[in-house]
Amino acid sequence: MSTATDPIGRRLPDTLASYWEQDLVKIFSTLAAVYTLYLLVGVLLGYDLFGQLNSLRRLTFLIVVYGIAALVVNLHWGYSGLFNIGVVGFMAVGVYTATILSRPVAGQNPTGSLPGFGVPLPLAIVAGVLTAAAAGYVAALPSLRLRNDYFAIVTLAFAEILRITFKSSELQEITVFGWTFGTGGGRGIRTFSNPVRTFFETSGQPIVAAVESTGLDGKIIPDWSFVFVLLTILIGTYWLISRLSASPFGRVLKGIRDDEEATQSLAKNTSSFKIRAFVIGCAILGLLGIVWQGASSGYVTPDRFIPELTFFIWIAVIIGGAGSNTGTIVGTILFVGLILEGPGQVRRLVEEFVGLSGSVPTFPDALGALVSGNIDPVMLYVFDQTSALRIILTGLVLIWLLKRRPQGLFGDRQEVASAINLEDRVTKRRERGSGAQTSGGDGN
Amino acid sequence: MLRDITPERLHNSTRIRLALFSAVLALLLLDLLRRLLGGTLAPALLTGYVWNGLVFGLIIGLAGVGLSLTYDLLGFANFAHGDYISVSAFIGWGSTYLVAGLGEFNLLNLFFLGVGDTVFPRDVGISVTNTPGAVLIGLVVAAVGGAAVALLIDRFVYESIRETGAITLLIASIGVAFTLRFLIVFLFTQNSFGLTVGAWTYGLSLPGGTVNVSAPEIMLVTVAVASMVSVHLLLTRTKLGKAMRAMSTNRDLARITGIPSERVITATWLLGGALAGLAGFMIALFQGTINYQLGWTLLLLVFAGVIMGGIGSVYGAIVGGVLIGLVTRVSQIWIPASFAEAVGFAVMIVILLTRPSGIFGGDAL
């Protein structure tokens, strides 16, 4: 019935298009499509049940963590017009703070590892989130008046200063007022044990045992449980940000992004709104850092927080269309499924079916072999470079998108910034006929 | 309550800011003198910092000129500029290796800087004093390569989206940056490559130690100064240069007469790219090593220099670059070396917050 503006909706027959209108349908059908693709690849690669589950789990994990980050970038940039390219810095603040606080106090720490403040993990996590929020405040407060590109440079510089600080050998281990703690410097620091895994090693052990008795690998339970916990955080973030967007608060943010001066001339203290949006986003990033780098990998180094990560997060938003929360999620699914993990999957397929053997040569060697007519070394080389390839692919996709469709998939559609359904109200008002004297009283 | 701390209150009163800034500067200078006179700071060390900072700063300034020109003329921050530096450095040094090792080693291995441990610096023995010809050729190739890369990127990426606005171009430049950087990774891996062997060095004896002045450093200063003089002559004596300055200083006039003429844009990219190439080749020479992040790690400092000097001002970019170079070195009197760059960034942030137009900047941008 309504004309869709996105490239997918436009091509659907009318019946399907009306389903596509709904946000959840967009998200779930994209997810289903990518899942199916991966299952197919798994079949081709001869995965057993555990293998398929593992493959989907890894995929889901990445979609969830990138999705949370992308939603924050959308809040900052898509809604408030704040060009934050220091995203990873705030994640680092969150996880480093939580780690330093939660590590066992000096004297109780295992030999050879860094001591900390011995704060219980839940408290440490809260502190990490709050510190990330505070870092956001410090970064944004003086910079709000700067125009977009300068603001971007400041956030980048801020993130780099943080990374340098975490990497410095001077702060590797220090003692202040009798407390010994540190950042671990360049080597990094062990974070904390994953609460979910701990649970299943203790009270939850029977569940694992029960699963194992059916012949499946018991690791499925804690692994997938952790992903579900993250998924809950993603859903919570989506809920939070959607409610923020569909409200007077979100409305003013949109106004700021559209025309900040005009918004100011309508009696809105735009700095206050921008700060709040920025700080909320940074708090979420702090939490993300804690669960992603902290809980998931159990170890954190400064070099995990590199610009490439920010780059990936941003392109997920741009693919989906900045300004649209749903678009951001869809963009993340597509980015993770096709661009981030795509090259790796292609490589696995190639290895399976083309059967390359031999050691990976250097590029000059491969080139030389190509000249003599042997393409195996070239293929060996190319498929060994998945990490570089996926970044190159990301860059090319970004450039292509900006030239052809800068608004991404769903950037055109407006997510109405109101706490009530305006379309509904308008229709009812028009049905009542113009000139109605009484306001309200008409039910919702 | 927190809302009362408005950015407006922080920005008000230029006098307070100026007073604070002067006070900090004065304090630092006083402390410097105290240490010098008291003996805790060796004159040799200080001279070393200053000399090192000057050389480093000149390279940053050179890179900044190109960035500043395109920033001003086309109105966007080209985040790919750092990777123009990297790419041209690799092309230049590959050529130097090629020329220096010709006949003795496999051509491809040479051009790829001996990736995979096939060729080592000591095998080829490159230095300014050993193989000046190879070094010079590499320098020229780097400049040409940088110019070519800059122009090609403009033609293939930026040209069609020039009207879409500064932010779109900025995002596009970030895409270009990563693409170029990881193209280098694809070809050269993420390893660092040693490039040179020791060159002639003069040890200047000063109280507290010796300050080393090496042939590469002298060459760098020479090339940098020569380049800046050439740019100056280009901008003031040639017709093209005058057109470039006209476009830059009188944007309104340019707008009235239409989109900046293609010639000026092309010339700006070529010039900026060539200077990036020189800077890239020389920073690798200065450090003695090269890796895929060469330009990127420099980029923020280059931005710092450009912003400090004022966007659009060629002389500002150079002065700003030198100042940043000095800051990153001299600050080590007070701050551990690992924080040296962070200080540079902090200075840039302070400048952005207090006087975004920079030292030589005209309009408040």
Place this chain on the structure above:
Amino acid sequence: MLSVNQLQKSFQGVTALDGVSFEVEAETITGLIGPNGAGKSTTFNVISGAIEPDAGRVTFTGEDITGLSPDQTSSRGLVRTFQIAREFKNMTVLENMMLPPKNQRGEAAWRSVLPGVRDNVQADEEELFERAWEMLEFFDIDHLALEDAGTLSGGQRKLLELARALMLDPDVLLLDEPFAGVNPSLERELLARLEDLRDRGRTFLLVEHDMDLIMQHCERIIVMHQGQTLVTGSPEEVRSEEQVIEAYLGGEVT
């Protein structure tokens, strides 16, 4: 109500305002005229706080508001519109209208999120919607309620600009060429409504180039020229002032 006193402002050596002084009385429609470059827009910018004057004072309802920021002046009841309409292109007309009003509880982030508290925000939104709808009907653009503001025609944008400003319930409204691009019959209707609003207690300071309009509808007129106030007075007084004025009033200044 609103007075400016000896405003000075220069931009990089070019003097835009050179001792501008005038008063706007409450509950009037006052016109501000002058040839292009006289400094009318700059004056508006100074009054609203978009620019700080080099010298001089702006007083509003007895309070010195010189140098206050635009959001501070507008929240005190002094609202301006822009010569080139600055509607929020990426929002619907309704959202444009629902953005301005002050004291919206939902502008606090936590109120919009927390389950129970959000109900209050929704109640506010319902009231706001009614107000916005009625205002849109007043200006006859309610049929555009759900259209993206970026798709409006020039005249419609001006109407939205005005309607949106009125949502702030301003005491004084500074209108910068509000009728440019609006068809003449609609212009007459709108002026009638402005006069109606004035009778209900609002004050308008109007910049316009349409001399007939100014003469017929403004109780007082302020004439500016080269950054200075030349004459203030009733239309008759202004019309009959020296030949200098004739030069500017002769014919329509487009």
